[in-house]
Amino acid sequence: MIKKKTILLICITFFTVLEAHKIPGIELELKKLENDKIHVSAFFKRSKRPLVGNEVRLVSMFDNRILTTTKTTIKGAILDIPKESYWVYLLVRDNDLVKDGIPPEKGFVKIAKKEKVAFLYTTLSVIGFFIISIFIGYRKSLRFKENLS
Known part of the structure; x- marks a missing residue:
């Protein structure tokens, strides 16, 4: 029974870590x-009710400088598309919702090379900690069995 609870707890922790960077229930929509x-x-x-008064930032992918800042209204926010690769940040309380920006008609002048390594590193570290916890639990169970005999 204890092993089932431990495995369930580890699985919940694993999937929570992988999905931790999403704000449930809020959608950021970009239209060109x-x-x-x-x-x-x-x-x-759920309700399709717009978020009003939240800050929207266009942030450069090269040096993380803020290109443009504005607030959302009931109808949304209309911004000029930058000439370089950028992210669209929506600040909701203490959280950020981030999407890649849409390119302009003629394409970006400067394009950032994107690598999806954060997800890979997070997954590998969670799997590593999982293996270490199994090893530690196995050693403790062996010591416990030795003490009983």
Whole structure:
């Protein structure tokens, strides 16, 4: 019984760590408009009620400088598309919701090379800690059995 609870706890921890960077229930939507403009809107998934008054930032992928900042309204926010690769940040309380930016009509002048290594490193570290915890638990169970005999 204890082993089942331990395995369940480890599985829940594993999947929680992997999905920790999402804000449940909030959607960030990006639409490309004419003349290299972008429409940013944020809303609750269930009620489709828009988020109003939250800060939207366009952040450069090269040096993490803020390119543009504005607040969301009921209709969303309309911003100029930068000429370099960027992220769209939506600040919701203490959390950030991040999406890659849409390129302009003629493409980006500067393109950042993106590597998805954070997910890989997180997964490998969780698996490593999982293996270490199994090893420690096995050694403790052997010592416990020795003490009983």
